[in-house]
Amino acid sequence: MPELPEVETIVRGLDKRVSGDTIDSVWIGSRKQPLKSPAAKIATTLEGKKIVRVHRAGKHIVLDLEAGDGRKRVRRAGSLSQSNAQWIVHLGMTGRLMVCDPAAEIVKHTHLIAKLGSGRELRFVDPRMFGKLSVHSSGFDPGGVEPLEVSEERFRALFRGRKTPIKSALLNQKLLRGVGNIYADESLFRAGIRPRRRAASLSKGDLHRLYGAVQDVLREAIAKGGSSISDYVDADGEEGFFQLEHRVYGREGEQCLVCRTMVKRLVLVGRSSHYCPKCQK
DSSP, X not given: OOOHHHXXXXXXXXXXXXXXXXXXXXXXXXXXXXXSSOHHHHHHHHTTEEEEEEEEETTEEEEEEEETTSSOOOOOTTOOOTTSEEEEEEOTTTOEEEEEOTTSXXXXXXXXXXXETTSOEEEEEOSSOOXXXXXXXXXXOOSSBOTTTOOHHHHHHHHTTOOSBHHHHHHOTTTBTTOOHHHHHHHHHHHTOOTTSBGGGOOHHHHHHHHHXXXXXXXXXXXXXXXXXXXXXXXXXXXXXGGGGOSSTTOTTSBOTTTOOBOEEEEETTEEEEEOTTTOO
């Protein structure tokens, strides 16, 4: 599943390419699985709208919309306010939101095509259909706090007194949104903390290191365009490169890059966790 760095990379590419463009028409496929809002509501809310900007909220892509001609239009049945709406895209495990030339082949599992005023198309493709499309009024909030914006004091407070393993707490989107399996493993390695340790057992020094590690790992991953594991590509269809920098994730049975101890794997709440038994305590 694309995590914060992958979604941020996609968002930055989309914001440069489609902000200021208008959505002339919308085609939505017959499969209901990717739709969190009714198809008719999505179409009537998007059509005729100008894309003001594209930004990220956790693992969600948020497109801010307003009336395309700058004037408040007559509200269409089933649509949200024409002056203030948001299109929310969650990519799930295999979802892609890409800017395409209209002549480009429409691949299998294309679930939405938005024809833009510039002549291009914005297409949502999702083979496994775990992604979700919805429309909201302004102010969409998926919960949790942004890890690149949270203060260290607030970061420490998120985990204080929690009896769950720190890896599970990092994956809890109601606490810290956007961090997933890859970046939790990489952050815990850099902080020298084993994934199974209870969050409540971490000292102030442990949490200080973890706070810095999360910030560093996420920023480095964004700079590298994210990690291309499985199906991830950015808004232009290009892969990221941070997977080349992984120190523990996906390296079970390989030597630790720091101490040459074999990297181990364990399962926590159904998720794989990778760690170095020597570097992490």
